[in-house]
Amino acid sequence: MEIAVSRKAHFNAAHRLHVPLWTDEENFAFFGNCNNKNYHGHNYDLIVTVIGEVDPISGYLIDMKQLSTWIKQEVEDAFDHKNLNLDCDEFKNLNPTAENIAVVIWNKLRSKIPTHLKLKVILYETERNFVEYNGN
Amino acid sequence: MEIAVSRKAHFNAAHRLHVPLWTDEENFAFFGNCNNKNYHGHNYDLIVTVIGEVDPISGYLIDMKQLSTWIKQEVEDAFDHKNLNLDCDEFKNLNPTAENIAVVIWNKLRSKIPTHLKLKVILYETERNFVEYNGN
Amino acid sequence: MEIAVSRKAHFNAAHRLHVPLWTDEENFAFFGNCNNKNYHGHNYDLIVTVIGEVDPISGYLIDMKQLSTWIKQEVEDAFDHKNLNLDCDEFKNLNPTAENIAVVIWNKLRSKIPTHLKLKVILYETERNFVEYNGN
């Protein structure tokens, strides 16, 4: 009997989309104003979902306070009020697209969340653009 | 050709998380202020999803009015403006965590919805905490 | 490594639910006031999801601007500020239920989106009623 439990979090960050292998013209042609050399930013909304069996005694799948603590440590403390390109080692050599940010967050949380639980993340870059990754 | 049709509903209820097998100290350590002996409460939002084939004549998967009636009878009339622990037989011996409430709702609706349709429920305890259950 | 990228769009349209094979009484009994002969209308919200592999160079699954252009051409230009029954060939012989509109949109977008990417659409007729279709 599998259930999914989700927790919403958020962080505000600056970023710039840029591929060092490409010329400035190629970058602008591909990324448009997301390539602005002085950065722009977003309020990122994050939904973290863990999937598994409910404990029959407590009625909990996972302690939500523990999950919140992991999200705070791995995501909010790492990315909130940061410049993803300049301040975060995770994106030193990785373009901070929504896709890549979601994969990075998934990997960081995966290392914390017990292995018998499945993990999925949804990252909203804006209300109208979002990505989902579950490690498969 | 499978399609999913969803209907949103809500109910407002009081509850308390508590495991009778545990001491008061153990309950508070585990559930924190969700264990408050005088209860607290939530506006629960519910999304009920039924999945199956669309009828080629009507273009409906299911009559939404019928689905709404079932949700009203099984969920809203049972839980809205109630104390889940004290007023609802379903939680006399079951801790009313979001996980358990979702499973209870799924079972109640499953008995009504035609068996050729799959069923999934998502229950929001708050805007930031929610659970999903599909019977598997 | 599969990721899902979603884009939200919307359109405002009038429609009427009606099955020509049925009598007026049968139509009203089945569809209620959605059968109003003078039409009613909705703000439709659409979420288009494409699923596939992220390009390791750009960090993009798909160029969101390209996806937006396809949504504009195939959905918004076709349905926004239209009467689905009268103005849109797609519904000349198809009842414009949310289910059928979702399938039509999926088919229209499927013809544009590269075949190595999976496609899913979610169509909100109202905030409380929505359907999902992924072509299976």
Added chain:
Amino acid sequence: MEIAVSRKAHFNAAHRLHVPLWTDEENFAFFGNCNNKNYHGHNYDLIVTVIGEVDPISGYLIDMKQLSTWIKQEVEDAFDHKNLNLDCDEFKNLNPTAENIAVVIWNKLRSKIPTHLKLKVILYETERNFVEYNGN
């Protein structure tokens, strides 16, 4: 000691913006595709606010169930699943712009709500366009 109490409602309707005094060309130039002769539609969200003194015994400004009943009678029964231009006498000679619909709703509710209470309405035509009217 003045307090404001608000209640949200909604209705789904078709409409067309058109001024009979103007030529078809003038109407299209002014109203664009809102002038579509076959109508389009919206999910209208309505917020009704009444303002006055709280009753010191009950702690209520107004009985919300009574307010809901008035909104149902005057607004939802009148406009929901209707074509505002064709089905509603209020707009036989009045262009159903959001501005005019808000004024019509205010006038209809004003006749019901006790005169010692002030009244304000906010009407959302879409999530991004809305109007507010308070009778002054």
Added chain:
Amino acid sequence: MEIAVSRKAHFNAAHRLHVPLWTDEENFAFFGNCNNKNYHGHNYDLIVTVIGEVDPISGYLIDMKQLSTWIKQEVEDAFDHKNLNLDCDEFKNLNPTAENIAVVIWNKLRSKIPTHLKLKVILYETERNFVEYNGN
């Protein structure tokens, strides 16, 4: 040059509407199922607005962290995960209607916020019912 700065907060609480002067029948007739003797509950959303002049050096009207701290101390610590009727002295002799809760919150915050700033609170009992109070 006056500006308004708003901060959103929330708390989850149980309550019961009841006037001790009235009989049980009168209470039920007036408050309906909000009178349930075992309580029900809500996710309350609160918007606190302070109004005044922006400081020309910092560009701040008020330090939002300070405002958040006051909201936490006066509202969240006092009411979150509480039974308003049983756990909160403020409602020992005051019916916890949305109107009265808003006035209580306003008074509690008014004692903290500098007197040269105006104060307004909006309290959502549900997404569809909310009240506003500004002390006048």
Added chain:
Amino acid sequence: MEIAVSRKAHFNAAHRLHVPLWTDEENFAFFGNCNNKNYHGHNYDLIVTVIGEVDPISGYLIDMKQLSTWIKQEVEDAFDHKNLNLDCDEFKNLNPTAENIAVVIWNKLRSKIPTHLKLKVILYETERNFVEYNGN
């Protein structure tokens, strides 16, 4: 007979809160991580409200397409996907707090909107923090 018409828009930008007159320590003590020297960012939501008389012929207070064009020219083209501190002359000598951004936007729009109409702006820096300015 005065009515208010509102239009929602948005832009995504990077910014940093910093007062050049203050030391680095003073800036960090006052602005916290909003002072990050490498910037962070937000999805800003903007509500522009114009207030005046409805034209009795058209039923419009203002042509919403014209209003949208002004918002695009004055706000979105100026600030979207920009670094407010580095890319925007308006903030070369003005700290880009939400308060100051709202006043700048109001002044820019005021120069476009006909003088017989009143103007108000609400700027959401996040879903939980927002400011309102009406020029008084």
